[in-house]
Amino acid sequence: MELILSIAIGVMTACGVWLILRPRTYQVIIGLSLLSYAVNLFIFGVGGVKTNVPPLLGDGTVTRALADPVPQALVLTAIVIGFATTALFLVVLLASRGLTGTDHVDGRSDRK
Amino acid sequence: MTGWSHHLIIAPILVPLIAGALLVFIDERSRTLKALISLAATLLLVGIALVLFRAEGGSPGQERAYLLGNWSAPFGVVLVLDGLSALMLLLTSIVAVAALIFSLARWHAVGAHFHTMFQLLLMGVNGAFLTGDLFNLFVFFEVMLAASYGLLLHGSGPLRVKAGLHYIAVNLAAALLFLIGVSLIYGTAGTLNMADLAMRIPEMSADRRMLMQAGAGVLGIAFLIKAGMWPLCFWLPTAYSAASAPVAGIFAILSKLGIYVILRLTMLLFSVGPSAGFGATVLLYGGMATLIFGTVGVLASQALGRLAGFSVLVSSGTLLMVIGINDGSISSGALMYLVSSTLTISAFFMLIELVERGQDAGASVLAVTMEAYGDAEEKEPVEGDGVSMPGTMAMLGICFAACGILLAGLPPLSGFVAKFAMLSAMMGTGAIGIPPSAAVWTLILLVILSGIAALIAMTRAGIRTFWSSIEGTVPRVLVIEIVPVMGLLALTLALTIWAGPVMQYMDATIRTLSDPNVYVDAVRNAVVAPVKAGGL
Numbered sequence: 001m002e003l004i005l006s007i008a009i010g011v012m013t014a015c016g017v018w019l020i021l022r023p024r025t026y027q028v029i030i031g032l033s034l035l036s037y038a039v040n041l042f043i044f045g046v047g048g049v050k051t052n053v054p055p056l057l058g059d060g061t062v063t064r065a066l067a068d069p070v071p072q073a074l075v076l077t078a079i080v081i082g083f084a085t086t087a088l089f090l091v092v093l094l095a096s097r098g099l100t101g102t103d104h105v106d107g108r109s110d111r112k
Numbered sequence: 113m114t115g116w117s118h119h120l121i122i123a124p125i126l127v128p129l130i131a132g133a134l135l136v137f138i139d140e141r142s143r144t145l146k147a148l149i150s151l152a153a154t155l156l157l158v159g160i161a162l163v164l165f166r167a168e169g170g171s172p173g174q175e176r177a178y179l180l181g182n183w184s185a186p187f188g189v190v191l192v193l194d195g196l197s198a199l200m201l202l203l204t205s206i207v208a209v210a211a212l213i214f215s216l217a218r219w220h221a222v223g224a225h226f227h228t229m230f231q232l233l234l235m236g237v238n239g240a241f242l243t244g245d246l247f248n249l250f251v252f253f254e255v256m257l258a259a260s261y262g263l264l265l266h267g268s269g270p271l272r273v274k275a276g277l278h279y280i281a282v283n284l285a286a287a288l289l290f291l292i293g294v295s296l297i298y299g300t301a302g303t304l305n306m307a308d309l310a311m312r313i314p315e316m317s318a319d320r321r322m323l324m325q326a327g328a329g330v331l332g333i334a335f336l337i338k339a340g341m342w343p344l345c346f347w348l349p350t351a352y353s354a355a356s357a358p359v360a361g362i363f364a365i366l367s368k369l370g371i372y373v374i375l376r377l378t379m380l381l382f383s384v385g386p387s388a389g390f391g392a393t394v395l396l397y398g399g400m401a402t403l404i405f406g407t408v409g410v411l412a413s414q415a416l417g418r419l420a421g422f423s424v425l426v427s428s429g430t431l432l433m434v435i436g437i438n439d440g441s442i443s444s445g446a447l448m449y450l451v452s453s454t455l456t457i458s459a460f461f462m463l464i465e466l467v468e469r470g471q472d473a474g475a476s477v478l479a480v481t482m483e484a485y486g487d488a489e490e491k492e493p494v495e496g497d498g499v500s501m502p503g504t505m506a507m508l509g510i511c512f513a514a515c516g517i518l519l520a521g522l523p524p525l526s527g528f529v530a531k532f533a534m535l536s537a538m539m540g541t542g543a544i545g546i547p548p549s550a551a552v553w554t555l556i557l558l559v560i561l562s563g564i565a566a567l568i569a570m571t572r573a574g575i576r577t578f579w580s581s582i583e584g585t586v587p588r589v590l591v592i593e594i595v596p597v598m599g600l601l602a603l604t605l606a607l608t609i610w611a612g613p614v615m616q617y618m619d620a621t622i623r624t625l626s627d628p629n630v631y632v633d634a635v636r637n638a639v640v641a642p643v644k645a646g647g648l
Binding site for chain 2: 020025028032035036039042043046047070071074077078081082084085086088089092093095096099100105106107
């Protein structure tokens with residue numbers, strides 16, 4: 001379980017980093033989305049990987065059989081904020097495309 | 113403070129939030145009403161910041177923690193007011209008023225929702241200065257960033273959209289690093305409350321400590337991007353010089369926000385225990401590299417906007433080096449430098465727009481090697497109406513000279529006092545009296561050289577702008593545009609005149625900061641308000 005999770009985070013981070021270094025705005029935004037998925041999973045992972053355990057403390061619950069609720073709350077906030085900023089970036093990307101007529105990140109037209 | 117006045121701590125967040133929300137619902141056409149609400153909220157902020165600043169007084173023992181939602185300290189989010197945050201709140205509100213008044217001449221009308229975004233930016237900045245919780249800091253950082261994206265694009269045009277695209281991409285990546293850092297720290301320390309962290313980090317076991325330091329390093333990178341440490345700073349001059357003048361004026365505080373967080377976290381988390389001094393070397397040498405890069409940039413800039421952008425880097429570099437040295441008496445001089453350079457750079461960004469208004473296409477040809485960014489065509493925003501300034505060129509010239517003096521650090525303005533305080537403490541003639549090391553000598557040399565470079569660059573730019581203009585068109589400058597610039601510059605004069613009390617405040621603030629227990633106690637001793645029986 002831990003292995004699958006860490007491989008997933010690693011692969012997504014690698015793809016994301018490669019994509020945000022590409023010259024097309026579309027690639028950059030996909031790269032940022034992939035990176036934010038990786039980071040969200042990472043935040044989720046710091047609470048410890050557990051299955052089938054609720055984050056609720058009830059009578060007679062042992063702390064061993066308890067998922068850490070804080071990373072779950074953090075990841076929710078991070079997802080919402082990431083979502084909003086990606087949408088905002090998309091708008092700027094479209095504005096840039098409209099103003100320069102190209103989707104190059106520097107607004108350069110390099111069609112031959 | 114007791115009773116209702118205790119709740120004043122949260123006012124710097126609530127006032128801009130309410131004003132910003134209110135402004136969304138007002139139609140864009142009733143511009144005067146929007147401007148009035150925005151101005152009233154910002155002036156109220158100055159008032160609140162002044163009250164908090166006076167109540168705080170910089171003396172230890174005056175720190176106050178405010179429990180949000182009445183949750184006791186390590187479990188809920190706390191806001192903490194101490195000497196440093198009170199100072200930063202006051203500085204923010206002053207710069208905000210100046211930038212807002214400046215924008216009323218015409219900039220606030222060139223695009224939609226200027227005032228809303230301006231207020232939300234203030235909310236984010238104030239929240240980041242006040243919060244005592246790392247994840248809450250992330251939230252306020254994002255509020256501030258989201259508003260700053262909108263503000264940077266305000267006025268539109270291909271130049272701004274391009275700079276905005278880079279700015280947003282860099283900051284989104286930085287936000288992700290922030291999250292990685294925060295979650296690593298949570299995973300190792302088990303808390304995100306800064307006071308709680310300050311207690312737990314010195315006692316952390318060795319294997320956890322390594323991961324925690326990795327997390328803190330990643331977290332630090334996010335703030336160093338904001339502060340503009342070399343080599344994370346290449347976006348900064350372009351973005352700041354592309355922003356419209358009042359926006360660049362308020363952006364001067366954003367890079368100081370990065371500095372503030374780094375100062376706060378290093379002083380709080382890494383001053384005692386086995387993790388003490390973590391990152392100090394990086395900050396010292398990174399600061400040196402930033403200062404060198406900024407100085408070269410200042411000398412190389414032809415466009416005034418980029419000159420100001422590189423001045424931001426010079427100021428960041430100096431401050432980062434001082435944080436890296438971590439010496440009490442140098443730091444209090446640096447705090448003075450922070451205030452002085454923020455006021456200067458903010459005034460300078462606004463002044464540049466007024467000065468360049470007089471230069472037509474013919475004059476800009478003079479700047480033969482003008483960077484690709486500096487010469488793109490700019491759509492002229494709508495002409496504002498109001499009283500124009502008599503003796504415009506003379507006034508602009510005086511303000512420009514004052515900016516030059518401040519950036520170079522010459523007497524009689526506060527740039528000199530601040531640099532003098534720092535340098536004398538570095539040379540050991542101050543309170544400490546130990547001979548400076550080689551690193552400190554390099555630092556002294558760099559600070560002095562950067563001052564000379566600023567002087568050369570400003571003199572050259574001044575001669576080109578004021579003395580050798582071929583056309584001699586006098587720009588039409590409104591009184592409400594020059595008054596905020598002059599106001600900020602007058603404040604630097606006031607800082608010089610009352611340098612004694614100001615330096616005392618800075619000393620007291622640094623003394624408080626260097627003892628993390630003061631902060632920790634303030635948070636731990638925060639009393640949960642009694643729940644009224646039968647309430648709700």
